[in-house]
Amino acid sequence: SEPFLPFTAQKLVELFGLEAPDWTQAGNGQLLKESSSIGQMGLLFEKIEDEVVEKQLNKLQESKKMNEAANAPAVPMKEIITYDDFAKLDMRVVTVLEAEKMPKSKKLIKLKVDTGLGHRTVLSGVAEHFEPEFLVGKQVTMLINLAPRKMMGIDSEGMILMAEDKDGKLKLLTPHEGTASGSTIS
Structure with missing residues (x-):
């Protein structure tokens, strides 16, 4: 889960008391030793409140407006004068x-x-x-x-x-x- 849920993966590593596992250990069924103790279980995921979602949506909308404004074409040039x-x-x-x-x-x-x-x-x-x-x-x-x-x-x-x-x-x-x-x- 580390590539797509890095923070959750880190919580699991700490929960199981593993020492910095690396990719060579993937699939190894012996990572946990017999009689290993598991740490205090906490929440793996936090509930995201509506206010936080709304704030992020507003931030994205503002960013979108700024990008559109920055990429908007300039007003065309008026006729040539002498x-x-x-x-x-x-x-x-x-x-x-x-x-x-x-x-x-x-x-x-x-x-x-x-x-x-x-x-x-x-x-x-x-x-x-x-x-x-x-x-x-x-x-x-x-x-x-x-x-x-x-x-x-x-x-x-x-x-x-x-x-x-x-x-x-x-x-x-x-x-x-x-x-x-x-x-x-x-």
């Missing part, structure tokens, strides 16, 4: 000065940011991913030359750029070191 198209984008590092959830919206956070060229208001659909307090003081990447767009009666004057992982969770695009607000991204 360098001139790219050069039109003005992306900069900005500092979030204020952040508050928008009333009557589950997704929008109203941000006041320092662009290095002045302060702007941006509405960003990140409320399901970040608390407003977390964003205050963070340096993030923003597309500052996007035409203003009226949302919920407020002009949003740019777009905060984010990365979305395979699980749909948003990640801030931040410089690895603090930098001046308005620093250009090229």
Whole structure:
């Protein structure tokens, strides 16, 4: 039983008082000597409670989800653009000065940011991913030359750029070191 029940086999070895049997002794009917005493019998198998089974099933499901997410294909690339198209984008590092959830919206956070060229208001659909307090003081990447767009009666004057992982969770695009607000991204 050792190859498929190693712990139970070890308990039996101890119960019968055998000294480290090896495979050459398999089938030997003389392993137990006459008048050998048997140790105290205990449980060979423990009952597995429903909570333990449920915990292991949840662990397996979580592992399965993580594996599926890691192996999910990336979002397909958008159409090819020219360098001139790219050069039109003005992306900069900005500092979030204020952040508050928008009333009557589950997704929008109203941000006041320092662009290095002045302060702007941006509405960003990140409320399901970040608390407003977390964003205050963070340096993030923003597309500052996007035409203003009226949302919920407020002009949003740019777009905060984010990365979305395979699980749909948003990640801030931040410089690895603090930098001046308005620093250009090229």
